[in-house]
Amino acid sequence: MTSTRLAILDDYQNVAKGFAPWQSLEARSVEITTFNRPFGSPEETVAALTGFDAVIAMRERTPFPREVLQKLEKLQLLVTTGMANAAIDLDAAREKNIVVCGTSGSPTAAPEHTWALLLAFARDIPAQESALRSGQWQTSVGFELAGKTLGILGLGKIGHRIAGYGRAFGMDVIAWSPNLREDTASAAGARRVTKQQLFAESDIVTLHARLSERSKGVVGEKELRLLGPDGVLINTARGALVDQNALVDALKYRWIRGAALDVYDIEPLPANHPLLSAPNTVLSPHLGYVTTESYTRFYREALEDVVAWLDGLPLRTLAG
Structure with missing residues (x-):
């Protein structure tokens, strides 16, 4: 046979x-x-x-x-x-x-990892663990999530769950996607806003959109500058949703506070990729579903x- x-x-x-x-x-x-x-x-x-x-x-x-x-x-x-x-x-x-x-x-693996990255960034856990292992003690000051505004780009199944996490942590939750309806946002406990408002009003923006020709590069220099020097970008969806060159510049020149990333434009990430040396980042090797x-x-x-x-x-x- x-x-x-x-x-x-x-x-x-x-x-x-x-x-x-x-x-x-x-x-x-x-x-x-x-x-x-x-x-x-x-x-x-x-x-x-x-x-x-x-x-x-x-x-x-x-x-x-x-x-x-x-x-x-x-x-x-x-x-x-x-x-x-x-x-x-x-x-x-x-x-x-x-x-x-x-x-x-x-249904829970990716949203849980998203929240793990956000908490790790907020409390600087990777850098603090590294410092502790090298003999140092308390080398930075973190920030709390309660009272902050969480912006969700893409309010599907994962985004809906993230909205629940945000509310549980005492955050104000806003959301945007091209076809998002007011009732859908309300059902998730979020307030529907424009794309510009999402980046201008959020302390943290987390991406949960599907990658398509329409969504590719949905976050570029304009959006990152709107997010501002106190803003944090979380991406556990797809690397190509973000203009990678603009993101590297945003981190290098402090347009934003930082980024927590699980996905990249090239995977596995090459050893010379600029994001590996970019400041104010928490990075993981696409573990959202692992x-x-x-x-x-x-x-x-x-x-x-x-x-x-x-x-x-x-x-x-x-x-x-």
């Missing part, structure tokens, strides 16, 4: 096989290969995945544009963790009859997708 070759991509922590009963695929003659490092280019992606029938992609870590999909001649199934993946060309996949499926995800609970959902449902596809009844398909 001819085996089916399945690739599990970007398993950075080498943990994928522990989150689902992959051994159940042995009886279906499925040969599994895991990749623990990112591919450096589309050419590397094609070279590594040529000959595979099915691929499981972790979020948007590996792009699958048209030029890659066209060269993967054996590929029949592409599973993405989550139900949206801007790095997959769904139209090209449909044209090649590649089935694209998704999974659910944790939890035991999230990975359990991702990989177990990805396995379900593979089994359903083998049975000719694909689950959770994404339309192009």
Whole structure:
């Protein structure tokens, strides 16, 4: 019997096989290969995945544009963790009859990480821990969240939860997105404002919009200057929502107080990236969805997708 070759991509922590009963695929003659490092280019992606029938992609870590999909001649199934993946060309996949499926995800992982970054920035925890370990004691003064204004750009499921966190911490919550309605904002406990008001009135702006051609670069020099020298930017959504050059300048020239970031224009972040040396930052390596609970959902449902596809009844398909 001819085996089916399945690739599990970007398993950075080498943990994928522990989150689902992959051994159940042995009886279906499925040969599994895991990749623990990112591919450096589309050419590397094609070279590594040529000959595979099915691929499981972790979020948007590996792009699958048209030029890659066209060269993967054996590929029949592409599973993405989550139900949206801007790095997959769904139209090209449909044209090649590649089935694209998704999974659910944790509703709490990303908002909890957002709040962890905000608290870490407010109390300067990373720098204070480093100072303490080097023999110093109390080298900076933090600030409280109570009484501050929290601006939320993108009031979807994650933004709605963030609004609740803000209210619980005694913050005034305002929100903006292009199609945000007053009743939607009110239901989340937020006040709808204009984009200009969001950046001018907020002490902290946190981004929770989906990346699209319309939202790319939604935060640029104008918005950062409006946020001002006491303002903080939090981004756990997508790096491309922010003009990265403008953000580096904002930090370097103190247009804003600082930034707490989990996402970047290039991932993994290169060692020479200017944000790594920018002042007044708290940085994490895109950990928003990296939890035991999230990975359990991702990989177990990805396995379900593979089994359903083998049975000719694909689950959770994404339309192009």
